[in-house]
Amino acid sequence: MDLYETLPKHLDMFIFRELRPDQQFQNQVAVAIDRICSFLKERCFYGYKSIKIIKTVKGGSSGKGTTLKNRSDADLVVFISQFKNFHDQKQNRAEILTIIWKMLNKIWEEIAFDINMTEPRMITLPSGLTSSPRSLSFRFQSTEVSDSVEVDVLPAFDALGQQTQTRPNAQVYVNLIMARGLGGEFSTCFTELQRNFVKCRPVKLKDLIRLVKYWYIEYVQPYKRQLCGEFLPPKYALELLVIYAWESMGGGDKFSTAEGFCTVMKLIVRYRELWLFWTTNYDFDNCYVANFLKDKLQEQRPMILDPADPTGNVAGNARWDLVAKEAKNCLKQVCAYNVEPWKVEPVKDIPISVKLENSLYRIGPFSMNPFLPIRHIKTKAKDLTSTPMSSCYLEWNDQILNEDQTLSDYGIFYSVTILLKEQTSWCSLM
Structure with a gap:
């Protein structure tokens, strides 16, 4: 078959059989x-x-x-x-x-x-x-x-020792970063976290992962014959991509396998935009780890950061173009005929709130693509004040945000509140 x-x-039956x-x-x-x-x-x-x-x-x-x-x-x-x-x-x-x-x-x-x-x-x-x-x-x-x-x-x-908490102590990741290994070099130390990140998921999601992995083995791995000193992405990257797509549509086990499968294919086609990370085991609370993450997440895409190891971009240095070529072909086949994929973007959105200065009024949090110009935030905030947006500016962490730049340019990759301020006659913006 x-x-x-x-x-x-019939994809669910295909998986079962x-x-x-x-x-x-x-x-x-x-x-x-x-x-x-x-x-x-x-x-x-x-x-x-x-x-x-x-x-x-x-x-x-x-x-x-x-x-x-x-x-x-x-x-x-x-x-x-x-x-x-x-x-x-x-x-x-x-x-x-x-x-x-x-x-x-x-x-x-x-x-x-x-x-x-x-x-x-x-x-x-x-x-x-x-x-x-x-x-x-x-x-x-x-x-x-x-x-x-x-x-x-x-x-x-x-590195983890005897785990007594739901997530590792931040010092574990400080030590990892200070070791200055190549990206993901010590990921084996975090195998337990990698395993648990997938193992806890519903059976139906694991079946979708099986389907994507089978597609990869059967239809993508033959492209290895074209490679010389280059590599296809690891299957782990595809597992994480499936989990991201599933999380983006709300999770659970009441979903269409065909829709999920086609969604992953669509995301693979847009591999140049991929930018995904999770804060399950590490986040931005520790300053040392936060600074590392800000630099890491500004590296070249595609980016799928290992949820167990922040040094490892499991999507990097791989021939995604070959995987995307086969994904495009897959979407033309019977298994994808007339299937509407989920509305999932290849970039993880950042939750942003906007507060009017010296006021209780605020909006958000709303989702924001960190690679879109910051002027899009002002569009969301226009109902906070009667003052025209052309006479207002945004400020975060005591710095004025350039509307033509992006959240990524400022290293804003986590939930923040941005101030909306009205210009005064003596105010000079940089």
Whole structure:
């Protein structure tokens, strides 16, 4: 059954029949991964007194609950006691991976039982990003069904420690920023937050994520043959794009899968405008983090900032043009025929309020595209005063806002109240 030939009203059935994973194999994978975790914790570093595993966290599609039939991946992040900071992780992870590789290679049959596991192979980051390997990769293949699972084992510094709050302490992100790693270099330390950001979503939204990921694997990844030293966007970027579209239309599970799917395709076509971030785990309250975010969010688009790691733009340095080419093609197929997408813009709006100086009168908050000229705010505020808007100006943080500039130019990326002031005869505006 081909996705492009599936009627919009049958997409939910397509997901159910073609994309949801075999539960029996999922159970097998869970047992096998549990055995690997137990081995890593209890036996892998036997004889290495200075190395202990603090905890293991399962990420990837297996951890998030977005596994595809016949295609599953799991990130097993092992938090190492030897790593005292981000620098330790970068400097010493190659040594840790070598030890894990040697030990896994000896006992893989014992771990896999009725699942065939290929020999682990060393995986490095793309050239130019880092010189040290980041993970070990291997595959489980079931002896009974065609499903398989790719597993990456990644050693990491326990940056979060014992989480007792709903969100990390801001100092965690201060330390991350001060480590001055390449963007997203230490994202493995925040795998638990990445996983939880997706895992808590409704089943129907996860099914929409499955559909978009399937489309990406089947129709976009073949474009890899055209690439030379370049990369397609990671699937994680598409997961976040789906979540953003869903949040923008109000969330919940009472939505049309076809409409959601076409909305994501439309957003991909407008990839040059993408500018998305979340304040689930970090925000602008800490001055150091806020200053970093203001600079980061003014970087070149497309921008999809990792909700777990503010240094990581998961949409950056990728061939979105190829993804957009296929998205345009997708929108011409039967699966998108006569479907009206949601009214979702590729830019996250900022809530703005406007208050008349020396008055209780205010409007807002209303949503404002941070890349539109500030004069649009005055249009919203025209009912606050009888004075013509041509004789008024806007002020924020004791600075006059140039109407031809944007909120982005001033680093305004969060809810603020802007003052509307009436000019006096002696007032000279910059």
